[in-house]
Amino acid sequence: MAIMNHPAPDRAHASVSLPAGIEDSSAATILVVDDEPVSCTALSLKLERRGYRVLQAGDGREGVTVARREYPDVIISDWMMPEMDGLAFCEAVKADEALRPTYFILLTAHDQPEQIVEGFNHGADDFVSKAASTPEVIARVRAGLRARAMMRQLERTHQDLADSHELLVQKQEELEVDLQSAARFVRSLLPKEERPAPGVRLAWKYLPSLTLGGDLFGVVPWGDDCLGVYILDASGHGASAALRVASLVTFLRADALPQQIGSRDPGEILAALNRLFPLSEDGEYFTIWIGSLHLPTRELRFSAAGHSGSVLVRKDGHMDHLFQPALPVGFRSGTSYLTRSVTLQAGDRVILASDGLYDVPSINGERWGLARFMRAVLDSRDRPLAESINDAIVQARCWQEHPRFADDAALVGLEFE
Amino acid sequence: MQITERSVKGGTVLMLSGQFDFTSRGTFNAAVQKAWAANCPYLLVNLEGVAFLDSAALGLLAVTNQACQAKRCRLSLLKPQPHVAELLKLANIPQMIPIHSNEEDALKMVVRA
Numbered sequence: 089m090a091i092m093n094h095p096a097p098d099r100a101h102a103s104v105s106l107p108a109g110i111e112d113s114s115a116a117t118i119l120v121v122d123d124e125p126v127s128c129t130a131l132s133l134k135l136e137r138r139g140y141r142v143l144q145a146g147d148g149r150e151g152v153t154v155a156r157r158e159y160p161d162v163i164i165s166d167w168m169m170p171e172m173d174g175l176a177f178c179e180a181v182k183a184d185e186a187l188r189p190t191y192f193i194l195l196t197a198h199d200q201p202e203q204i205v206e207g208f209n210h211g212a213d214d215f216v217s218k219a220a221s222t223p224e225v226i227a228r229v230r231a232g233l234r235a236r237a238m239m240r241q242l243e244r245t246h247q248d249l250a251d252s253h254e255l256l257v258q259k260q261e262e263l264e265v266d267l268q269s270a271a272r273f274v275r276s277l278l279p280k281e282e283r284p285a286p287g288v289r290l291a292w293k294y295l296p297s298l299t300l301g302g303d304l305f306g307v308v309p310w311g312d313d314c315l316g317v318y319i320l321d322a323s324g325h326g327a328s329a330a331l332r333v334a335s336l337v338t339f340l341r342a343d344a345l346p347q348q349i350g351s352r353d354p355g356e357i358l359a360a361l362n363r364l365f366p367l368s369e370d371g372e373y374f375t376i377w378i379g380s381l382h383l384p385t386r387e388l389r390f391s392a393a394g395h396s397g398s399v400l401v402r403k404d405g406h407m408d409h410l411f412q413p414a415l416p417v418g419f420r421s422g423t424s425y426l427t428r429s430v431t432l433q434a435g436d437r438v439i440l441a442s443d444g445l446y447d448v449p450s451i452n453g454e455r456w457g458l459a460r461f462m463r464a465v466l467d468s469r470d471r472p473l474a475e476s477i478n479d480a481i482v483q484a485r486c487w488q489e490h491p492r493f494a495d496d497a498a499l500v501g502l503e504f505e
Numbered sequence: 506m507q508i509t510e511r512s513v514k515g516g517t518v519l520m521l522s523g524q525f526d527f528t529s530r531g532t533f534n535a536a537v538q539k540a541w542a543a544n545c546p547y548l549l550v551n552l553e554g555v556a557f558l559d560s561a562a563l564g565l566l567a568v569t570n571q572a573c574q575a576k577r578c579r580l581s582l583l584k585p586q587p588h589v590a591e592l593l594k595l596a597n598i599p600q601m602i603p604i605h606s607n608e609e610d611a612l613k614m615v616v617r618a
């Protein structure tokens with residue numbers, strides 16, 4: 089094996105400033121592997137004089153043992169050695185996951201391009217000729233340490249990112265659990281009975297665009313002879329809209345109406361809600377339709393605040409839009425709402441929908457619209473109520489050519505026997 | 506949604522185009538704030554280029570109208586497309602914000618007021 093011919097120690101080697109965040113390499117550990125003790129010691133001394141901690145090994149096999157024990161930052165290894173040569177040693181280091189980041193410099197007399205390529209192919213990071221001057225050797229060691237430090241910083245960044253991602257996933261899971269819990273609560277507010285009163289059949293679909301929706305409807309007893317019916321849509325969707333609708337419907341419970349609202353008249357209820365829920369600073373508001381069905385007479389009294397998806401489908405094929413233009417809840421203080429009334433006959437249906445259902449666009453942007461929605465429920469009036477409801481949903485999906493609604497969608501049907 | 510602005514007789518006309526929905530909030534608010542900063546006595550929102558207006562945009566118009574009243578700035582809407590005009594009508598918006606079919610009429614109204 090060739091012995092390195094070292095020039096005098098160069099104490100005036102150029103100082104290379106490390107990039108910000110990269111630690112000083114002077115305390116780094118360097119493993120020198122050479123079967124020629126004189127060369128090994130000479131190189132080690134040069135490195136030690138520059139403040140490096142230097143370890144030595146006599147061949148590749150011993151080098152692997154030392155490296156696995158000490159995890160050096162840089163390995164400088166001779167190419168030609170007994171037992172395990174520099175290439176095999178380099179390969180062993182790069183095959184070891186814990187040692188792979190170690191910067192590996194092959195010390196060689198070979199300077200043919202194909203030999204350099206062979207060294208790189210075995211995982212070497214750099215080469216230095218045995219004839220290289222001390223400044224060059226030191227410069228290459230420092231370059232290796234910079235690369236090693238940057239790799240460590242990358243590893244730390246990678247680890248930080250992995251930790252952040254894990255935290256994010258964990259928080260997302262916690263949030264999803266909360267949202268699911270809130271969604272269960274909102275769903276618990278939906279009607280449960282298929283027959284909410286004698287002679288009244290109910291069918292509905294509730295399709296929030298997110299886990300939580302801003303649409304809600306209810307069919308609730310308001311005393312022994314009266315059924316309250318409502319559908320409301322909070323502007324926007326998601327958790328904020330769902331919280332607002334859940335808050336509003338507490339005022340529509342039979343036990344809350346007398347104390348909180350003081351009336352069962354739909355127009356008066358809307359006027360009270362308009363006082364209780366003014367437009368928020370972000371422009372959040374409700375549209376709502378409220379009906380009060382007197383069961384003995386089948387008189388349906390109703391009022392709407394900006395909610396237009398409400399239609400009476402008569403058994404004989406006539407249709408009545410249960411609506412009059414009125415400001416949504418909260419738009420202007422002091423707004424009064426008109427109460428209208430219709431008398432229902434056997435076989436009549438009241439269909440209530442949120443705009444998320446009938447305002448769906450086709451692929452060329454045309455809206456399905458209220459008129460087509462009303463036509464759909466009229467055309468299916470002879471089919472069972474649940475089928476008619478499903479059919480309207482299917483038609484809206486066909487119109488938008490997508491199964492999922494971009495906005496919250498709700499559809500409620502009541503049929504009177 | 507895109508907004509272009511121009512001054513007309515001391516007031517501001519905002520020309521809106523595209524979908525006026527929840528995502529337009531920042532753009533719309535910035536344009537309105539700019540008009541208010543110029544002490545604009547009236548604001549005409551031209552909806553001719555708006556193909557769709559959602560419930561959030563309706564709320565934004567309502568809250569903008571409230572703020573305009575507090576700032577003594579008159580808000581009017583111009584030339585809504587049929588679908589948008591229908592939506593505004595169903596929500597009874599004309600009762601709250603004047604809607605005009607052309608700019609000249611709108612200007613006559615606000616200048617007279």
